């Protein structure tokens with residue numbers, strides 16, 4: 301890998317993963333690793349899913365790319381499915397390649413439509429790696445610190461008179477970009493009433509709501525999308541990662557109202573691979589498999605079971621601060637112990653035992669995000685090994 305500039309901020313840990321099937325990755329010595337990170341949240345159906353692979357191969361042989369002025373039916377079909385699962389029938393979709401593009405597209409639409417200087421987002425939301433959404437400059441964004449809400453003793457009695465809301469310059473805000481639960485890898489879920497107030501006040505002031513579902517979408521949290529835990533309907537929904545189950549496709553679903561307004565103004569956004577049929581065929585197949593195999597319900601049920609079992613294991617160890625999660629998006633937060641970092645130790649020891657879970661440098665957090673169709677025996681094996689590793693550290 302000497303000629304590859306590796307992901308900055310991430311160590312290269314295994315250099316030779318040569319194939320993958322379902323939840324399993326194999327290195328060149330045929331050593332097996334169980335992938336409880338689903339790539340980077342990108343393979344909700346596991347690696348090399350036969351239906352997705354066959355669909356993509358068949359589409360590749362038909363046509364992968366059309367061009368700005370020519371369409372293939374796969375794009376129309378995928379859009380219909382996405383509008384169905386997002387609750388935006390009658391709206392329209394755009395397809396791009398990465399999550400960052402899908403968020404930035406929505407942000408550009410919000411800015412153009414609202415014509416106000418600021419957008420609102422929670423201070424710890426991650427909105428992608430390029431454009432206005434990644435920079436979050438002070439003259440473009442109001443970043444809302446909601447740390448008081450995470451420790452609030454009465455979140456269900458949340459009131460817009462609370463001081464958390466008082467400093468928000470709603471009159472200058474054209475949109476709220478809500479990321480329902482990733483919080484830059486920390487897996488924090490803002491309270492429902494708090495988010496509903498933000499949505500309502502933003503709309504009362506003429507703004508729109510965009511959900512960033514790049515990580516929380518496609519069944520990860522036990523619903524199709526993370527916003528569905530909040531009893532709200534966003535105007536714009538950005539999704540990526542799991543949408544292609546490993547093929548890089550992302551999408552932006554927009555309500556009929558947004559589309560109507562966009563058609564009255566000049567809004568220009570174009571990229572070479574916009575609305576390509578290859579990515580769309582993957583997206584459509586992913587949605588179909590999730591529906592056929594009832595994987596949303598499975599994510600909800602299995603997630604609760606894993607969360608309960610992890611909580612039970614962790615309550616015996618005083619170096620674990622908290623276990624939290626929604627669906628199959630689960631985090632274990634550790635307390636720093638003396639001069640050791642338990643998250644790093646647990647990660648390394650699990651890897652030696654053949655389990656990959658997510659760890660981001662600088663955070664005392666490990667994440668468990670298995671595929672939605674993960675084998676329950678693999679879950680059991682993971683929980684047993686996790687418990688043994690914590691015991692060893694103690």
Ligand SMILES: Cc1ncc(COP(=O)(O)O)c(C=O)c1O
Nearest residue numbers: 398399400426427428482514515
């Ligand atoms: C919440 C969230 N939004 C946006 C992105 C950017 O997606 P991508 O890396 O596909 O550009 C990520 C990536 O991890 C993410 O976690």
